[in-house]
Amino acid sequence: MKKQVQIKTLKIEGRDVSATGEQTILQVALENNIQVPRLCFVEGLSNIGACRLCMVEVKGVNRLLPACVTRVEEAMEVTVFSERLDGYRRLILEMMFSERNHICSVCVVNGHCELQSLAMRLGVTHITVPYLHPKVAVDASHERFTLDHNRCILCARCVRVCAEIEGAHTWDFKGRGIETRVVSDMNEAWGESETCTSCGKCVHVCPTGALFEKGKSVAEMSKRKQYLPYLTLMREEARQ
Amino acid sequence: MQPFAGKPTPPTDDRRWKLVDAAMRKHGHEPSALIESLHSVQEAFGYLDERGLRYVALSLRVPFSKVYGVSTFYHFFTLKPHGEHTCVVCTGTACYIKGAQKLLDAVTEQKGIQAGQTTEDNQLSLLTARCVGACGLAPAVVFDGEVAGKVTPDVIRKWISKWSEPVIPQSAEVAAVAR
Amino acid sequence: MNLDELHEIAEQQRESDAPFEHAVHVCVAASCLSSRSDQVKNALEVEVKSRGLEHKCKVKGVGCMGLCAAGPLVETRSAKRTMYQSVTPEDAPAIVSSLGAQPVESLMLSLDMPFFAGQRKIVLENSGEIDPDRIEDYIAVGGYEPLITALTAMSPHQVIEEVKKSGLRGRGGAGYPTGLKWSTVQKASSDDSKYVICNADEGDPGAFMDRSVLESDPHRVLEGMAIAAYAVGASKGYIYVRAEYPLAVKRLKDAIRQAEKLGLLGSDICDTTFSLRIEIRLGAGAFVCGEETALIASIEGNRGQPRPRPPYPAQYGLWGKPTLINNVETYANIAPIIRNGGDWFAGIGTEKSKGTKVFALAGRVRNTGLIEVPMGITLREIVFSLGGGIPEDRKFKAVQTGGPSGGCVPDRYLDMAVDYESLAQVGSIMGSGGMIVMDESSCMVDVAKFFMDFCRTESCGKCVPCRVGTVHMHELLSKISEGAGSWADLELLERLCDMVKGSSLCGLGQSAPNPVASTLKYFRHEYEQHIREQVCDAGVCTISQPDEEMSGVEL
Numbered sequence: 001m002k003k004q005v006q007i008k009t010l011k012i013e014g015r016d017v018s019a020t021g022e023q024t025i026l027q028v029a030l031e032n033n034i035q036v037p038r039l040c041f042v043e044g045l046s047n048i049g050a051c052r053l054c055m056v057e058v059k060g061v062n063r064l065l066p067a068c069v070t071r072v073e074e075a076m077e078v079t080v081f082s083e084r085l086d087g088y089r090r091l092i093l094e095m096m097f098s099e100r101n102h103i104c105s106v107c108v109v110n111g112h113c114e115l116q117s118l119a120m121r122l123g124v125t126h127i128t129v130p131y132l133h134p135k136v137a138v139d140a141s142h143e144r145f146t147l148d149h150n151r152c153i154l155c156a157r158c159v160r161v162c163a164e165i166e167g168a169h170t171w172d173f174k175g176r177g178i179e180t181r182v183v184s185d186m187n188e189a190w191g192e193s194e195t196c197t198s199c200g201k202c203v204h205v206c207p208t209g210a211l212f213e214k215g216k217s218v219a220e221m222s223k224r225k226q227y228l229p230y231l232t233l234m235r236e237e238a239r240q
Numbered sequence: 241m242q243p244f245a246g247k248p249t250p251p252t253d254d255r256r257w258k259l260v261d262a263a264m265r266k267h268g269h270e271p272s273a274l275i276e277s278l279h280s281v282q283e284a285f286g287y288l289d290e291r292g293l294r295y296v297a298l299s300l301r302v303p304f305s306k307v308y309g310v311s312t313f314y315h316f317f318t319l320k321p322h323g324e325h326t327c328v329v330c331t332g333t334a335c336y337i338k339g340a341q342k343l344l345d346a347v348t349e350q351k352g353i354q355a356g357q358t359t360e361d362n363q364l365s366l367l368t369a370r371c372v373g374a375c376g377l378a379p380a381v382v383f384d385g386e387v388a389g390k391v392t393p394d395v396i397r398k399w400i401s402k403w404s405e406p407v408i409p410q411s412a413e414v415a416a417v418a419r
Numbered sequence: 420m421n422l423d424e425l426h427e428i429a430e431q432q433r434e435s436d437a438p439f440e441h442a443v444h445v446c447v448a449a450s451c452l453s454s455r456s457d458q459v460k461n462a463l464e465v466e467v468k469s470r471g472l473e474h475k476c477k478v479k480g481v482g483c484m485g486l487c488a489a490g491p492l493v494e495t496r497s498a499k500r501t502m503y504q505s506v507t508p509e510d511a512p513a514i515v516s517s518l519g520a521q522p523v524e525s526l527m528l529s530l531d532m533p534f535f536a537g538q539r540k541i542v543l544e545n546s547g548e549i550d551p552d553r554i555e556d557y558i559a560v561g562g563y564e565p566l567i568t569a570l571t572a573m574s575p576h577q578v579i580e581e582v583k584k585s586g587l588r589g590r591g592g593a594g595y596p597t598g599l600k601w602s603t604v605q606k607a608s609s610d611d612s613k614y615v616i617c618n619a620d621e622g623d624p625g626a627f628m629d630r631s632v633l634e635s636d637p638h639r640v641l642e643g644m645a646i647a648a649y650a651v652g653a654s655k656g657y658i659y660v661r662a663e664y665p666l667a668v669k670r671l672k673d674a675i676r677q678a679e680k681l682g683l684l685g686s687d688i689c690d691t692t693f694s695l696r697i698e699i700r701l702g703a704g705a706f707v708c709g710e711e712t713a714l715i716a717s718i719e720g721n722r723g724q725p726r727p728r729p730p731y732p733a734q735y736g737l738w739g740k741p742t743l744i745n746n747v748e749t750y751a752n753i754a755p756i757i758r759n760g761g762d763w764f765a766g767i768g769t770e771k772s773k774g775t776k777v778f779a780l781a782g783r784v785r786n787t788g789l790i791e792v793p794m795g796i797t798l799r800e801i802v803f804s805l806g807g808g809i810p811e812d813r814k815f816k817a818v819q820t821g822g823p824s825g826g827c828v829p830d831r832y833l834d835m836a837v838d839y840e841s842l843a844q845v846g847s848i849m850g851s852g853g854m855i856v857m858d859e860s861s862c863m864v865d866v867a868k869f870f871m872d873f874c875r876t877e878s879c880g881k882c883v884p885c886r887v888g889t890v891h892m893h894e895l896l897s898k899i900s901e902g903a904g905s906w907a908d909l910e911l912l913e914r915l916c917d918m919v920k921g922s923s924l925c926g927l928g929q930s931a932p933n934p935v936a937s938t939l940k941y942f943r944h945e946y947e948q949h950i951r952e953q954v955c956d957a958g959v960c961t962i963s964q965p966d967e968e969m970s971g972v973e974l
Contacts, residue, residue: 049727050881052922064921069727084921091918095887128911129891154880163303172305173722173880174312176705178890180880185304186290195304274720279662279701302720313722313879314703316662332624333819333855334781336869370706370873371624372663374450377487378781387453 010076019072026054026067029080036080037089037118040155041068042205044228045164048156053089053118056080064088086122093119094127099178100134101150107209108219114207115153136181141191144214145203147182151210154180158202158211165231170196201228248298251291256284260292264299271302278311287321315370323358323365325403327396328382332371335379343379344368346393350400364403420682420689422567425558428681432559439477441518443467444494444547445506447480448634449666450627450788455508456491462508463493466515476518482635484547486534487788494547495522502528502535533804534786539767541775542751543791546635551670554677557638563683565757569646570691573757578650579605582753584761586773591618591709591746592821592850593926594772594839600743603733604651607741613653614737615644615695616744618714619660619667622706623822624873626853628777629747631789633660633667636751637674641697643750645684646757648695651743656697659714662704671699706823706877710925711736711744713879724881725925746851748777768794772838780806782855783813792837799833802856813858817941821850823870823877824930826937827863846937848930862959863942864949867935868896874931885928888919892935899946902953902962909946913939 006021012029019028024047029036040051049066056067059077064085067078079085096102096115104116111117119125136149156173159182163169170193174183184190203211204223212221250257263280267273277300281292288311297307311317329335329343344355347366351359358365374380377389383399436442445451445460464478484492489504497519503526506514513523530536540546549556557563569578583598604613617640621629633640644656660668675697678684686694700718707713708723715737717723736742752774756764765773772794778801781787785807792801798818802808809815817827826847828835835841839849857866875889895912898904916932923929939946948954953962 048881049924050883052882052884052924055922066727066924070729088918088922091914092883092922095883095891098891099883099887129915130894132887132890153883154886156881169303170305172303172309174309175880176313176722177876177878177880177886180886183305183308186293186308270720272718272720275703275717276701279703306721309722310720314705316702316704333822333853333869334625334787336624337782337855337857337861369663370622370704370877371626374453374487374627377450377453377490378787380453387449389450389453 008072008074010072010074010078012078013080021071023072024068025056025065025070025072025076025078028072029067029078034080036067037122038068039114039118039153039207040157042157042161042225042228044225044230044232045157045160045205048160051153051155052092055085055088057082057085090122090124093122093124094129096153097124097127098129098131100136100152101131102208103150106218110219112219112222113209116208132178134178139184139190140214141189142193142196142198142214143191144198145190145200146212146214147184147190148210148212149181151208152182153208153210154182155207157205157207158182161201161205161228165228165235166197166199166201168195168197168199171202248295251295257295259284260296261299264296269300271300274300274302274307274310275314278307278317282317287318289319320358321362322367323362325363325384326365326367326382327399328367328369328372329355330370330372330374330378330380330382331368332378335371338378340379342393343381343391343396346396347400350397364400420567422564422571425563425567428555429559429561432555436477436559439475440497441472441476442496443476443478443514443518444481444484444496445478446482446484446490446492446547447551448483448631449664450483450487451490451492452666454491456506458508459491459493459506459511462511463514466511470515472515472518476515479550480552481548482546482551483543483631483789485538485543485789486528486786488786489528489788492528500530502530504528532807533800534788534790534807537800537805538791539775539793540791541755541764541767542632542639542748542777543635543789544755545639546631549636551635551637552673554638554674554681557636561758562638562754563642563678565754566642566645566683567689569649569757570689570693575605575650575652578646578757581756581761582650585752585756585764586761586768586771587749587752587756587764588772588839589746590748590752590776590851592824592848594849597745597749600733600745601647601650603731604653604741604743607734609652609741612655612740613651614740614742615648615651615653615656616711616714616718616737616742617644617656617658617747617750618709618711618744619658619664619747620702620706620709620714621661621664621747621851622709622877623824623851623853625781625819625855626779626822626851628779628789628852630664630667632747632751632777633664634670637667637670638678639751639754640671640747641674641678641684643753644697645688645695646753647743647745647750649693651741653743654694654696656695657700657718657737658697659700659702659708659718661702663702668699668701675699705879706873707879707925707927710927713925714744715742722879724879725927727924748852769836769838771840776837776849776852778852778854780854780856782819783809783858783860784856785810794838795836797834797836798828801837801854802833806856809856809858813860816857816859816861817863819847819855819857819866819934820853821848821933822853823873824848824926824933825850826933827857827866827941829941846933846940848933860957860959862900862955862957863938863945864896864900864955865957865959867938868893868900870934871896871931874927878927878931879925882922882924882928884919885923885925885931888915888923888928889931891915892919892932896935899949900955900960902949902955902960904950906950909950 037053047068049069054067055064057079139147159171184193260280355368381391491506493503493506495501501522587597588594705723708717712726713723732742777791871893878885880886920932
């Protein structure tokens with residue numbers, strides 16, 4: 001029997017939009033070209049609601065909701081941009097910049113880095129909190145790629161794509177809180193990983209220059225992750 | 241390097257691996273038994289060494305990075321062996337108010353190590369716990385697994401001095417008096 | 420196992436207890452054990468035997484009697500009851516001599532003192548009465564009757580109705596209506612399994628209520644879980660216990676085995692079609708695993724990182740199935756509610772907060788330990804009557820409730836009736852029950868810094884606001900406490916509090932700013948004094964060399 005698809009209508013930023021019952025606020029917003037700020041979201045990967053940039057205000061709800069995991073409801077009224085929300089987003093970006101050693105001045109503002117682009121868009125040109133200056137390493141042991149922890153924002157895109165799409169689960173996180181770091185296998189050099197297939201998906205989903213292809217300069221490096229939803233779909237089909 | 245297929249064999253002949261096997265078997269070798277299995281390794285060997293982690297990973301079919309991630313997330317697990325003696329100072333609210341910091345300072349003064357560290361000669365590890373549940377007896381310290389309440393810097397110093405003494409075989413009576 | 424057989428066991432136990440003229444109860448819960456109460460018990464047994472009194476006098480290990488500061492506690496019961504404090508093995512002869520004769524004055528504690536007389540015990544009613552290692556003791560005081568009644572004479576719906584009528588609210592801290600939660604899980608359709616989980620990851624530093632219940636009356640918790648599982652339709656249960664509570668784990672494991680042996684747990688319980696298997700799962704040192712989705716992640720074998728809610732565990736919980744999670748104390752209230760009826764429970768407490776609450780009283784108060792009091796009692800009664808007031812008669816400053824997620828309540832609210840709503844109104848929370856009393860020797864900036872340090876090290880790291888925000892807030896609090904803070908720092912601190920509270924993923928991050936907000940609300944002058952004058956009135960903070968450029972810089 002064909003499953004009934006429920007259609008819902010709601011307002012986002014004052015505009016009337018329609019959605020199917022299972023869609024999230026973020027999905028519907030993006031369909032209607034409302035660019036909700038986000039960093040941990042990638043179409044084709046599971047949603048974890050970690051970066052907290054996509055938080056939105058919903059009329060009648062007394063707390064903010066993450067657009068990437070919140071399903072739409074009939075007659076919802078969603079506000080994406082407000083003074084409070086934008087203020088939070090700027091402060092969250094400041095948190096990210098302070099957490100590691102991002103030297104953005106060497107990177108051309110050409111849209112290749114999602115963190116840089118978002119900062120430009122939201123008007124974060126400097127930070128008002130002290131830099132934490134953690135001492136973190138650069139792992140250049142892999143033949144084709146490099147991981148620079150100084151530019152990592154712990155969005156877990158690399159972890160998710162390797163576990164969910166490639167299936168190798170080479171990446172994961174070690175430690176917790178501010179001590180969290182991305183690790184490959186048993187905290188080994190990437191180049192010595194027994195599980196990595198060198199597919200490069202992690203490099204392409206990484207929103208910053210933390211993961212990059214060797215031999216490419218900062219200006220040249222552009223990432224391609226548009227094929228991910230296709231891969232996700234193919235995997236689901238194959239599993240059935 | 242062990243192959244990924246087939247049944248993994250324990251890293252060594254040490255009979256304690258049988259305890260770990262029993263724990264994993266009890267939970268049907270399910271991936272969700274990871275934390276229970278890591279507990280059994282730490283209980284048997286005192287800490288989680290890399291070979292143990294790999295063995296559990298292969299036995300339960302859990303990715304290496306995930307096992308590493310889980311074992312480093314939880315503060316109860318340690319990837320390095322503790323010293324011969326452990327001194328766990330409770331830093332819960334009640335103990336903090338009653339002066340837990342002074343207890344930590346006393347050890348640092350005497351042995352030169354901070355919380356989380358072990359002395360050079362591997363003799364003593366100073367650790368903290370976020371509450372051992374003995375709040376009525378604050379400040380509490382666990383000396384080699386034994387909970388002691390209403391501890392003062394003097395009491396800590398006495399324990400450490402006692403541990404620092406060279407171990408001479410004693411008759412049971414002498415040992416009882418010394419205690 | 421049916422009611423008749425249960426009554427038989429109870430009768431047998433009572434008959435075997437009857438011939439004893441005297442009973443000596445020795446507390447063998449963790450606090451007293453750490454003061455060697457096991458040696459006290461041995462010494463008493465040896466003394467009784469040496470005088471040939473083993474048929475007249477029963478020496479029994481029992482659970483927590485509450486006044487932990489005065490342990491090891493021993494209670495003798497002859498014609499009347501006498502409580503003894505700080506008992507050592509050497510006191511055994513004197514205590515045995517006192518049975519049926521004059522009490523040992525030097526060790527005596529008055530049972531009339533408010534600490535004991537002012538309590539109303541429901542959750543802790545068996546604690547200190549029964550031997551936690553023996554199921555027969557539990558049955559002899561009516562244990563497991565409510566379970567059999569529920570299974571044979573009530574429908575799951577009727578059970579839920581009683582719980583709803585009782586007005587019981589989650590005792591883990593959030594105070595969510597328990598009956599409503601059960602009914603949500605019960606309604607959740609599931610073609611296969613549902614789960615019940617007991618959250619015994621008591622991580623609040625300063626809280627040891629759950630620990631005491633588990634060590635002193637484990638069957639009470641098992642029975643509560645079984646009744647809950649019947650009500651919601653679950654057949655598998657997990658108790659997630661902190662690894663730091665090995666005695667609780669042991670007592671639970673023994674209790675489960677005993678219950679299974681008697682057919683009170685396992686398959687086809689009491690010859691009905693209801694089955695429940697309960698397993699213990701160990702925590703491993705992560706406060707965040709007290710959060711229900713993180714707890715679920717941990718049982719699944721993952722890092723204890725919370726997941727966004729909705730979906731709530733009642734719909735999508737352990738392994739995606741409908742799951743009921745309740746706190747230890749919540750489950751411990753269930754059997755009495757089924758026995759006496761929901762209306763009976765609702766007759767205790769206030770309008771919106773029914774029943775009793777177990778509080779762990781600690782800090783600068785004379786009688787530190789566990790108390791169970793009806794909701795609506797005032798803070799003054801708790802601190803100055805049951806608590807015995809502040810040692811050295813120092814001045815009361817504040818009471819911290821709710822652990823690192825809570826706030827400080829100052830003296831102007833001492834006559835406030837303690838319940839969920841009133842505590843929330845003054846900027847704190849009920850929390851799990853930890854109550855830390857503070858006097859003038861505490862610096863509130865230091866207290867806020869302590870709790871922020873805790874949140875920072877316990878943060879799971881998943882979301883940016885909590886992971887990085889708590890680090891910056893702790894840095895700012897340290898700076899202010901050292902006398903190196905500026906007005907700009909205070910402003911930034913408040914901005915960060917707002918952002919972290921408003922956008923964090925889970926309760927840990929959302930409530931991490933609470934102690935700061937609360938101390939700023941009632942003790943702002945302390946922050947200002949640290950900044951303006953580089954002085955810590957309480958004498959707690961180590962003030963660094965005053966920096967002329969930093970002091971008094973106004974924006």
